[in-house]
Amino acid sequence: MTAYKRVLLKLSGEVFGGGKVGLDLDVINSIAREVADCVRSGVQVAIVVGGGNFFRGAELQQRGMERARADYMGMLATVMNALALQSGLERLGVPARTLSAIPMPTVCESFVRSKALHHLESGRVVIFAAGTGNPFFTTDTTAALRAVEMNCRALAKATQVDGVYSDDPKTNPKAERYDRLTYAEVLARDLKVMDASAIALARENAIPIIVFSLRSAGALLRVLRGDGPHTMIAADAPRAKEVSS
Numbered sequence: 001m002t003a004y005k006r007v008l009l010k011l012s013g014e015v016f017g018g019g020k021v022g023l024d025l026d027v028i029n030s031i032a033r034e035v036a037d038c039v040r041s042g043v044q045v046a047i048v049v050g051g052g053n054f055f056r057g058a059e060l061q062q063r064g065m066e067r068a069r070a071d072y073m074g075m076l077a078t079v080m081n082a083l084a085l086q087s088g089l090e091r092l093g094v095p096a097r098t099l100s101a102i103p104m105p106t107v108c109e110s111f112v113r114s115k116a117l118h119h120l121e122s123g124r125v126v127i128f129a130a131g132t133g134n135p136f137f138t139t140d141t142t143a144a145l146r147a148v149e150m151n152c153r154a155l156a157k158a159t160q161v162d163g164v165y166s167d168d169p170k171t172n173p174k175a176e177r178y179d180r181l182t183y184a185e186v187l188a189r190d191l192k193v194m195d196a197s198a199i200a201l202a203r204e205n206a207i208p209i210i211v212f213s214l215r216s217a218g219a220l221l222r223v224l225r226g227d228g229p230h231t232m233i234a235a236d237a238p239r240a241k242e243v244s245s
Contacts, residue, residue, distance in 0.1 A: 003153075003154075003225070003226060004154045005153060006043070006044040006046070006151065006153055007044070007046070007152055007153060007154045007156055007224060008046045008143055008152040008155045009035070010048050010139070010140065010155060010156065010158065011031065011048070011081075011085075011158055012050040012139075013050035013052030013077060013081055013139075015027065015031070015050075015053075016053045016081045016085075017052075017053030022053060023081070025084075025088075031085060031088070031214065032085060032089045032091070034214060034217075034218070034220040034221070035089060035094070036089065036092045036093075036094045038220055038221050039094050039125060045125050045126075046120060046146060047082075047085065047127045048127075048128045048142050049082050049085065049128070049139070050081070051075065051077025053077070053081070054074075054081075067136070068135040071135035071136060071137075072135060075131050075133070076102075078129045078130055078131060078139065079102075081129070082108070083129075095123065096124055096125040097119050097124050097127070099111040099112075099128055099129065100128075100130040101129070101131060101133030101142075102130040108129065111128065116128075117150065117151075128142065138195050138198070141195060141198045143155060143198060144194070144199075144201040147202070147207050153208075154207065154209070154210055155208070155209045156209075156210045156212065156220065157193065157194065157209060157210070158212060158213065159193070159213060160213065160215075161213055162177070162213040162229035162230065163178065163213075164191055164233070179231060179232070180231065181231060181232070183234070186199050187200075193209075199233075202233075209233040209234070210224075210230050211230060212231075213229070216228075
């Protein structure tokens with residue numbers, strides 16, 4: 001059993017590409033197995049996916065493209081990732097639906113809150129694509145927004161490392177890892193785990209954020225059970241404890 005009946009899982013687009021441009025089907029199948037394990041344990045799972053393995057609006061803007069158009073391209077990239085993950089889940093016998101904030105009825109369902117809630121309550125995994133449907137909003141903000149809209153008990157963010165660090169542990173071996181943080185500490189220390197809008201939205205709605213790595217099999221289900229390395233961000237977290245990496 002887990003402490004959460006319904007969770008929102010945030011996946012970056014880079015995860016889908018295995019660190020490269022495009023889709024890595026082995027990675028997608030691995031993610032699908034993680035989600036399937038949670039569903040079979042009784043957890044209702046909603047997912048927000050990024051599109052950075054194809055396009056990132058901010059990067060395209062830096063190279064001269066108009067920002068709004070670049071962001072829309074990034075939103076379309078998230079739809080491809082969502083459909084790939086939906087296929088991976090369905091191959092495992094887990095019913096799933098992709099709901100896009102940009103209507104494209106020949107490809108997937110459009111996002112309607114009541115429809116998404118019905119899918120979750122019916123045991124289907126809901127994959128949210130195309131961000132909020134608006135430029136200038138990140139998929140981190142989308143994740144916090146959808147978590148609130150879906151009445152999720154927690155927001156689990158999968159990253160390349162096993163929690164929140166004071167600095168990038170890949171470039172700074174002396175970076176400290178935090179076991180627990182408050183929302184205010186994340187903002188005050190300017191920790192780059194999620195953008196400020198996402199943190200503020202989670203804080204306002206008392207949704208804890210669990211930051212963890214998907215690199216080991218069964219990691220998602222373990223952290224939802226309170227096991228395995230992760231960082232918990234919540235209003236009632238005690239003073240941040242730093243753990244040597």
